Amino acid sequence: xxxxxxxxxxxxxxxxxxxxxxxxxxxxxxxxxxxxxxxxxxxxxxxxxxxxxxxxxxxxxxxxxxxxxxxxxxxxxxxxxxxxxxxxxxxxxxxxxxxxxxxxxxxxxxxxxxxxxxxxxxxxxxxxxxxxxxxxxxxxxxxxxxxxxxxxxxxxxxxxxxxxxxxxxxxxxxxxxxxxxxxxxxxxxxxxxxxxxxxxxxxxxxxxxxxxxxxxxxxxxxxxxxxxxxxxxxxxxxxxxxxxxxxxxxxxxxxxxxxxxxxxxxxxxxxxxxxxxxxxxxxxxxxxxxxxxxxxxxxxxxxxxxxxxxxxxxxxxxxxxxxxxxxxxxxxxxxxxxxxxxxxxxxxxxxxxxxxxxxxxxxxxxxxxxxxxxxxxxxxxxxxxxxxxxxxxxxxxxxxxxxxxxxxxxxxxxxxxxxxxxxxxxxxxxxxxxxxxxxxxxxxxxxxxxxxxxxxxxxxxxxxxxxxxxxxxxxxxxxxxxxxxxxxxxxxxxxxxxxxxxxxxxxxxxxxxxxxxxxxxxxxxxxxxxxxxxxxxxxxxxxxxxxxxxxxxxxxxxxxxxxxxxxxxxxxxxxxxxxxxxxxxxxxxxxxxxxxxxxxxxxxxxxxxxxxxxxxxxxxxxxxxxxxxxxxxxxxxxxxxxxxxxxxxxxxxxxxxxxxxxxxxxxxxxxxxxxxxxxxxxxxxxxxxxxxxxxxxxxxxxxxxxxxxxxxxxxxxxxxxxxxxxxxxxxxxxxxxxxxxxxxxxxxxxxxxxxxxxxxxxxxxxxxxxxx
Amino acid sequence: xxxxxxxxxxxxxxxxxxxxxxxxxxxxxxxxxxxxxxxxxxxxxxxxxxxxxxxxxxxxxxxxxxxxxxxxxxxxxxxxxxxxxxxxxxx
Numbered sequence: 001x002x003x004x005x006x007x008x009x010x011x012x013x014x015x016x017x018x019x020x021x022x023x024x025x026x027x028x029x030x031x032x033x034x035x036x037x038x039x040x041x042x043x044x045x046x047x048x049x050x051x052x053x054x055x056x057x058x059x060x061x062x063x064x065x066x067x068x069x070x071x072x073x074x075x076x077x078x079x080x081x082x083x084x085x086x087x088x089x090x091x092x093x094x095x096x097x098x099x100x101x102x103x104x105x106x107x108x109x110x111x112x113x114x115x116x117x118x119x120x121x122x123x124x125x126x127x128x129x130x131x132x133x134x135x136x137x138x139x140x141x142x143x144x145x146x147x148x149x150x151x152x153x154x155x156x157x158x159x160x161x162x163x164x165x166x167x168x169x170x171x172x173x174x175x176x177x178x179x180x181x182x183x184x185x186x187x188x189x190x191x192x193x194x195x196x197x198x199x200x201x202x203x204x205x206x207x208x209x210x211x212x213x214x215x216x217x218x219x220x221x222x223x224x225x226x227x228x229x230x231x232x233x234x235x236x237x238x239x240x241x242x243x244x245x246x247x248x249x250x251x252x253x254x255x256x257x258x259x260x261x262x263x264x265x266x267x268x269x270x271x272x273x274x275x276x277x278x279x280x281x282x283x284x285x286x287x288x289x290x291x292x293x294x295x296x297x298x299x300x301x302x303x304x305x306x307x308x309x310x311x312x313x314x315x316x317x318x319x320x321x322x323x324x325x326x327x328x329x330x331x332x333x334x335x336x337x338x339x340x341x342x343x344x345x346x347x348x349x350x351x352x353x354x355x356x357x358x359x360x361x362x363x364x365x366x367x368x369x370x371x372x373x374x375x376x377x378x379x380x381x382x383x384x385x386x387x388x389x390x391x392x393x394x395x396x397x398x399x400x401x402x403x404x405x406x407x408x409x410x411x412x413x414x415x416x417x418x419x420x421x422x423x424x425x426x427x428x429x430x431x432x433x434x435x436x437x438x439x440x441x442x443x444x445x446x447x448x449x450x451x452x453x454x455x456x457x458x459x460x461x462x463x464x465x466x467x468x469x470x471x472x473x474x475x476x477x478x479x480x481x482x483x484x485x486x487x488x489x490x491x492x493x494x495x496x497x498x499x500x501x502x503x504x505x506x507x508x509x510x511x512x513x514x515x516x517x518x519x520x521x522x523x524x525x526x527x528x529x530x531x532x533x534x535x536x537x538x539x540x541x542x543x544x545x546x547x548x549x550x551x552x553x554x555x556x557x558x559x560x561x562x563x564x565x566x567x568x569x570x571x572x573x574x575x576x577x578x579x580x581x582x583x584x585x586x587x588x589x590x591x592x593x594x595x596x597x598x599x600x601x602x603x604x605x606x607x608x609x610x611x612x613x614x615x616x617x618x619x620x621x622x623x624x625x626x627x628x629x630x631x632x633x634x635x636x637x638x639x640x641x642x643x644x645x646x647x648x649x650x651x652x653x654x655x656x657x658x659x660x661x662x663x664x665x666x667x668x669x670x671x672x673x674x675x676x677x678x679x680x681x682x683x684x685x686x687x688x689x690x691x692x693x694x695x696x697x698x699x700x701x702x703x704x705x706x707x708x709x710x711x712x713x714x715x716x717x718x719x720x721x722x723x724x725x726x727x728x729x730x731x732x733x734x735x736x737x738x739x740x741x742x743x744x745x746x747x748x749x750x751x752x753x754x755x756x757x758x759x760x761x762x763x764x765x766x767x768x769x770x771x772x
Numbered sequence: 773x774x775x776x777x778x779x780x781x782x783x784x785x786x787x788x789x790x791x792x793x794x795x796x797x798x799x800x801x802x803x804x805x806x807x808x809x810x811x812x813x814x815x816x817x818x819x820x821x822x823x824x825x826x827x828x829x830x831x832x833x834x835x836x837x838x839x840x841x842x843x844x845x846x847x848x849x850x851x852x853x854x855x856x857x858x859x860x861x862x863x
Contacts, residue, residue: 360821361818562811
């Protein structure tokens with residue numbers, strides 16, 4: 001027997017039964033190596049039904065060539081009041097389990113099955129506390145079979161010793177969707193090569209040599225899922241040169257097909273996926289939220305969810321939170337339904353009217369306000385679930401929920417927290433601790449970036465856990481629990497409003513988990529402390545001061561300027577930083593040129609210490625806008641800054657009235673470049689050709705063909721959004737802009753001498769530099 | 773969530789739309805006042821949603837009334853501040 005320690009890299013079913021476990025080890029000299037080990041890992045699932053049906057299942061399983069250990073026992077289904085009598089089926093080999101349950105569910109489709117289709121890594125995590133990059137102490141026999149397993153750390157540790165990962169970065173010289181790449185950049189910590197893709201033979205031999213010598217644990221690629229790995233596999237087959245992409249010599253590359261799906265009101269496209277064995281592959285172009293939290297965040301996602309890293313990198317946060325709930329259920333001995341049977345409780349129309357509501361969303365007081373504080377409940381909905389013990393099994397009746405909400409009492413007083421609170425609590429605690437540390441860390445501290453990435457990954461998990469509580473197909477979703485969360489949220493926000501008003505604050509806006517308040521004389525953090533304490537006391541939920549604005553402008557609706565809209569505002573905090581919601585510059589369908597003008601104006605306004613000082617900058621800003629417009633008119637705006645991006649919401653053939661994006665996608669289709677629903681199409685507005693010209697159609701538009709009138713309109717609208725709170729609405733803006741641009745022929749006609757002939761042109765130019 | 777009955781904003785638009793024939797028959801000047809009444813009621817959408825009343829128009833009418841009374845109060849205060857204090861009131 002050997003005792004070894006290392007970091008868990010990967011585990012999956014082996015071809016010859018049991019598990020293959022890859023462990024990353026570092027010796028005393030610092031040399032890193034990755035070894036494959038084996039582990040026996042029986043798989044358990046359950047069937048429930050009437051006694052005669054279970055007896056029939058028993059007889060059926062006894063006749064099967066794959067043998068299973070059968071046992072009758074009691075287990076808990078979360079949606080049933082009493083424990084169920086179930087038949088436990090234990091299969092020795094993971095690969096046999098899948099075969100056996102397929103036959104079983106075909107033979108007995110009407111029975112209720114549990115724990116049937118759970119990811120292997122979750123079963124392993126529930127039993128051994130394992131997760132990707134977990135530090136493990138293993139007892140291994142002479143044949144490399146693991147006999148004892150001890151996980152030394154938990155996903156909740158903040159400064160766990162990092163695994164000594166070696167990564168290799170692969171990137172083609174051009175996006176394969178636009179043109180055929182000709183080179184591949186291969187980069188690691190100590191070297192960087194450029195390999196020509198043709199001729200194929202030396203390319204593959206070189207790449208193989210690099211893979212063998214460097215033996216990376218992680219292949220980080222761009223377009224690896226969608227282009228590079230399929231390309232490499234084709235080349236190896238054509239030329240007969242094997243390439244060890246996976247570390248496991250018995251395994252190649254596992255592909256999962258591309259798909260488009262609908263989520264949160266958006267169509268999302270995910271490309272084909274390429275998974276490796278014994279080595280990770282992440283395609284940063286196809287990974288979820290990679291732009292947001294990077295590799296650190298992806299690793300954290302895998303740690304806290306116990307999903308394999310390659311899956312965690314490509315799954316939505318919703319699947320992540322679902323995995324965490326399954327792990328908790330397995331640990332608590334709660335059955336995980338295979339296909340959920342539970343339906344919504346019957347309700348009267350009046351019940352629905354009262355219960356089917358979202359968070360409280362006010363209409364803010366339109367206009368410019370000074371010295372405003374924003375107070376936010378910290379992770380409000382998850383905190384509510386954890387504090388008030390909200391979970392599918394703690395829902396009793398509508399009246400019970402109503403009474404509990406009115407007094408802000410927990411839904412259940414049981415000593416052990418329910419499934420959802422138990423899943424969320426450690427995550428919430430870790431996030432709070434990270435936030436606390438981030439406040440105290442000096443800006444240059446190297447841990448800062450990792451902490452931020454982890455906090456961001458947690459944020460996405462916590463944001464989606466609320467939605468999954470109401471999702472009909474989520475295994476532990478229950479609409480009544482979801483509604484209870486919003487009911488608690490409304491009660492807490494109203495209590496916060498009452499506390500603020502009792503302390504003499506004016507409440508300008510309330511938005512689900514935040515409130516904006518002001519009071520004459522309240523300008524410092526200390527002036528708001530008593531309010532924060534009072535709200536925390538009345539609600540029992542953590543609340544924090546997001547910041548104090550020098551000024552903030554709540555904007556009216558685009559359609560009717562008398563109407564306020566909840567989520568369109570911009571303001572400047574006391575430290576000079578900006579907060580912007582619902583403005584054009586945050587939208588992807590805004591050309592960069594317009595976003596930049598808006599950003600420059602915002603920064604110019606933000607530099608002023610008060611709203612009055614900001615107002616004094618308006619002439620300068622108008623001058624800047626005139627200059628920007630004359631740049632457009634003179635064709636001096638680079639075309640790439642005028643590009644717009646819009647998502648396709650359906651298949652091209654399904655458009656009855658094609659949107660600009662669909663018209664652009666048709667142009668691309670004609671060139672053989674296909675775009676799928678959920679993918680972005682970039683285009684320009686032009687004067688002809690149906691009003692748009694697709695980017696990537698091979699030609700750049702000439703400044704004369706661009707629809708300047710349309711871009712001018714877009715700019716003026718974007719600018720008036722910002723200047724409106726300062727008294728310059730859209731009409732006045734147009735007047736101001738037009739006033740300073742005298743019609744040229746008129747001025748020429750009036751000019752008495754030739755010496756002034758150059759003036760009309762220069763009058764259009766701004767005398768002052770742009771505000772930057 | 774929000775799938776079993778329309779959102780408060782939609783309800784508001786529906787109620788307003790239900791009065792389209794009434795509005796159409798009003799004089800142009802009255803139409804503008806009518807629109808203004810609804811614009812003011814719109815400020816209280818959150819309260820109307822929280823109330824989840826079975827007859828939302830009643831709540832919107834009350835919201836209009838509330839805004840009208842606010843206006844009356846403001847005007848009364850301004851009027852009082854403009855008037856010189858009457859000698860009888862000093863007794």
